[in-house]
Amino acid sequence: MSISVKLKKYIRNSGLKQCFVAEKSGFTENQLSQMLNDKRVITADDLEIICNALDCTPNDIYQIKTD
Secondary structure: OOHHHHHHHHHHHHOOOHHHHHHHHOOOHHHHHHHHOOOOOOOHHHHHHHHHHHOOOHHHHHOOOOO
């Protein structure tokens, strides 16, 4: 399962809005949307920044089970 799908699920399950996560991580809403929709590559640095905004670790994201 792609990291973008797992990130989307984590954000949805946390009850946060994508616009809030984008602002807190320093990305524009468009940039984050592109990442979550596989139109922009999520680098390791991007993932770290997003995880800091979500107060989680990359391992938390990688361990998410998707149906």
